[in-house]
Amino acid sequence: MPNAMTQGSAGKVNALIAPSFKNGLPESPQAVMTNLGKREKDQNQAISHARHQTLQNGHATSSQTCCQSLHLSLFFDGTNNNMHADEREPLSTSNIARLYHATLDHSGSNGTKKYFSYYCPGVGTVFPDIEEHEPSQFGLIGAAGGESRINWGLIQIIDALRQALGGSKMGVSEVRRLVSEMSTALLTPELISNGKRNREQALRPKIDQLEAALLARKEQQTKPEILSLRLYVYGFSRGAAEARTFCNWLLELVRKPGANGEPEYRFADLPISIEFLGIFDTVAAVGLADSFPFAAGHMSWADGTMRLPDEDTRLPEDQRFLNRCVHLVSAHEQRASFPLDSIRRRPRGEDGEPDKSQSSSYRANSVEYVYPGMHSDVGGGYPAKDQGKAMQEELLLSQITLHHMYREAFASGAPLLVPKEMISKDASDREPNLAMLDISKREFSISPMLIERFNAWQAKAGKEAPLEEIVERETELITGWRIDRYHNGLNGSSFYENVKRQPDESEAVWDARTRLHAHKLDEKKRERNGEKFVSCAERLQANRALAEGDCSSYSKFDEDIRTVGGLGEYQKLEIEKAYEPTLDNRQLQGAAAEFSRDYRGDWKPVEDDRGFLSGVIDSLSGVIYLINEEDEATQFKSIHTDGTAWYHKLFVDKGKVAPGYESLVALFDDHVHDSRAWFMNSSGFAPREVWTDYFRYRLVHFDQESNKSLTPLLTAGRVIGLAIAVGSIGLAVKRRDPRYLLGLMLPTLGVPVIRGKLPMPNSQSLPQVSAFDPLTGIAYPMMEGIDHLRAYTREPGTVLRQVQAMPLPQPLTEQTATSPELKKIFQAAQAAKAVADAKEGNPMGLIDVVAGQLSDAEQPDKTKSPGWLDMAGDMVGNKLGIG
Incomplete structure (x- = not known):
């Protein structure tokens, strides 16, 4: 029943400002005992039940019942984070790797293993378990390999249970085979349904075998009895998106109706739950972010899987699937390629869709905290001294969030290692090997100076509010800091003086x-x-x-x-990750120059036809949205105006900090990095995010809603408005720089505007999108009368449902190629396939196609395409080996 599904926590709609710092590690032996007690909950209940049954039968009670739960911890690292490379000097492990190092993974006191921990390297990095042996640039850009990582995580549950039953650890070859069987291989429109089917077909026989083994074990009264599976899942960045998808895919495997009609969650007939989901700054953007930096969306495995599981609140808390979720998010990240996926959402209505009559709110037992800094200032991964910040490891801003997440997980019973001095004899007897390793002592070190500066930010951060409002005011705050440190010049700032002592690589x-x-x-x-x-x-x-x-x-x-x-x-070269040169000086100089130019409004006028970007889509799935540039123009003005007001609060003169703001400014000076400055230079000398700047609020998704006006561009491999279904699509999007719209709103900047060619802000406008065949450059036919589907909205999910209800366009075949242009496109596609077949050892296909084309006299009058279309065609031709 819909009214029994989890809603927000008492209608809670606000994100929370990070609390003042508190040491995350336990500070008393009693805290350690409390943590142990939470993990022994199932065992204590089983013992109590056994004693009650014994008394009822008139027998003496047994002092012990040999039973245990299995505790699995899974860690999905962030984009370009790889523990095996990051452990080398200089140490740059993420908070995911640090929590992994601080997690129990050993046999219990009875010799049977009950603790398991599994680490998954971030997308874009080497992961031999899933046959990724080299760093992947597309993994960094588009989260390629994410689906296989999630499936790998599901397989580890089978591995843990198999080991607990006395079997050996699953071999790499078996893991790879299962991952391959579960994979959808290509990003097809049927990704979600095919993936669910593939997972069921690959895993169900393994799960059934384990269930049979457990039943035989119970009948033979083999000890210890295995009571349940309790999971603790962590993720950062796209790894956080993987963790959230993992929860939903696991739910599909384990949810079944109980005897009384209420749902049960069972794996191999054992109760299973996710006791704790701890995620840092979820980024689910995969796909075209690099080709279309003004586009955003969820591609392939991230489409429709970011919502936390909905559950029946009639179930007792100890029988629910997800018991606690904590999401720590960045207040100051602004890269267009790193939109945030909040855990806030609307409750579902009777039709299963978000209920618009209710406010967007947080699921029961879930919370979202906002922390200062960039994406990796929250999730970790910066080495000391990067960009002249945090000159010692204990000064890294991510140490604050590391302690917070440890504290939250520990309070939920997570099997974490603890300082040796906090372990009592009783705790040691009940759970050996609890002491933290030396690497964890180093990785959890934190400076009192950092704590003092963080607390200064916390004291001035204001009250809790909806997440998008906190993001807006924090963007304006850091803009005020940048006005002095970037616009007024880098020289003299502490971080830049540090950088000058560390020259860039030649x-x-x-x-x-x-x-x-x-x-x-x-x-x-x-x-x-x-x-x-x-x-x-x-x-x-x-x-x-x-x-x-x-x-x-x-x-x-x-x-x-x-x-x-x-x-x-x-x-010392790390081959687990893509090579990145040290370019701190270049990064900061370029960032300061760009920020100063934009703040002054010192732009050159552009002609109206220079706003085209194009790219090629090959059978992608998921959904991509275009962001309304007029919406962003309004944001530019707001950040410029309110950032200037903050500058006058923070500084009394150029370079001179206002009294009372010294520690806050020092936090930005010495601890908060500039992710956009790094991103501009991470793949060569040219900037990557050329259509964005420092005057944009971060895009935030809230399930099917967002904080910016969007219009769907593509969903499930289907371009909105395309009248025919084809496998490869070239897209051209006309993009106007939002800064040039500001001349209509902020005339004091003196921005040159092409009068009469741009609509007034807030007027109805539609994106200018055209689709073309990458091989020939010929335009595809587009549907008429769909303007209502192309309008910008902050509720794009509603539009998507209308699109999905439309009949699918016919595929391009010899029969549907009814015009000369479509025939030309169809023939080119046949030729490309024939060439590919010839390279595979079937040259006859190529001969047949060429002969057929020679006999076809009908040709379109015009096939010449603009230069940028030729480039797109060449790109695809080279990819297929025909150029």
Whole structure:
């Protein structure tokens, strides 16, 4: 019944300001005992029940009943975070890796393993368990590999239960096979339904086998009896999105009707629950963010899976599937490619859709806290000294959130290691190996100075409010700081003076390290393939000439080794992640120059036809939205105006901090990084987010709603308005720079505006989108009369449901290619497929297609396409090997 589903917590609609700092680690032995008691809840209930049954039967009570629950902790790391690389110096482990290091994973006192912890590296990094052996640029941009990581997490539940029953740990080959069977392989429109079916088909036989083994164990009265499965799930960034999807996909596998009609959650007939979900700054954006930086959305596995599970509130709390969720989010992240997915949502109505009559609110036992800093200032991953900030590890701002998340998880009974001095004899007897390892002591260290500065921000952060309102006021606050530190000049600021003492890598070193990184990956691949060879490093160590080794094709190896500073530097190169040069000076100079230019309004006028960006979509699934540039123009004005007001509060003169704000300014100076400055230079010399700037509020999704006006561009592989279904689509979107709309609203900036060509703000406008065939450049036909589906809205979910109710367009076939243009497109697609088939060993397909095209005399009058369409066609042609 809908009225029995979990709503918000007493109608709670506000996000919370992070509390003043409190040490996350337990400060008394009693706190450790309380944590143990929470984990022994099922065991104590079973013992109590057994004693009651014994007394009822007239027998003496047993002093002990041998039983236990299994506790599984799963950790999904963030984009480009990989513990195996990040543990090397300089230490840059994320908070996910640090919590993993601080988690129990060993046998219980009876010798049977009951604690399991599993770590999943972030997308874009190496993960051999799922056959990702090299860093992936598309993983960094589009979260490729996310689906396989989630499926890998589901497999680990089988692995844990198998080990608990006396079996061996699941081998890598078996894991890879299961991941492959569960995968949807291609991002097709049927991703969600196919994925659910594939997971069921791959996992159900394994689950049934375990259920049978458990039943046999019970009949034979084998001890210890396994009572339940209790999970603790953590994630950061896209890893947080993976964690949320993991919860929903697991729910599909374990939810079933109970005897009294109420739902039960059982895995191999064992009660299962997620006791704690701890997530840092969820980013679910996957897909086209890099090609279309003004687009946003949820692609493939993230589409429709960000909502926390809905549950029946008639169930007792100890029988629910998800018992506690804590989401720590960034107050100051602004990158367009990192939109935030809040856990706030509207309750569902009787039709299963969000109920618009009720406010968007938080699920019971879930909470969202806002913390200062950027994305990785919250989730961790910065090394000390990066961008001249946090010159020691204990000064990293992410230490604050690390302690908070540990404290929340510990309070929920999570199996975490504790300081040795907090372990009593009773605790040690009940649970051996509780003491924190040396690496955790280092990773949890925190400076009193950082605490004092964070508390200064907390004291001035204002009251709790809806998340989008807190994000707005915090964006305006950091803009006030940037006006002084960026617009007024970097020189003299503490962080920039630190950077100047750490010179950027030269282009020569950058190029040499890039080649060496690629070569190291190639040698690793040769090792995997079983090749026998003398590596370049071995040859150089033996003082043998280049011609005497197996790397003679890399003629610059010896020279590159000298350029980077010796063989030791080569051996330190991390191949688990993409290579990134040290460019702090370049980053900050570019960021300051851009911010200052935008603050002054010093822009060159652009012609109206320069606003086109294009890209190619190959059978993508999920949903992509376009963001209304007029909406963003209003935001630009607000941030400019209110940021200036904050500047006058924070500073009494250029570079001179106002009394009472010293610690707050110091927090921004010495601890808050600039993620956008890094992002602009992370993949080469050219900026990546060329259509965005520092004067945008972060996009925040709330289930099917958002804080910005959006219009659907694509859903489930279908471009909105496209009249025919095709496999590969080129899109051109006309984009006007929001700054040029400001001349209509903020004339004091003196912005040149092309009068008469831009609509007034808040007037009805539609995005200008066209679709084309990437191979020929010919435009696809578009539907008429769908303007109502193209209008911008803050409730895009409503529009999506209307789109999904429309009949699907017909696929392009020989029969539906009824115009000369469509025939040309169809023939080009056949030719491309034939070439691909020929490369696969079937040349006859190519011959048949060419012969057919030669006999076809009908051709369209015009097939010439603009230059940028030619480039898109060339890109696809090269991809297929036909260019």
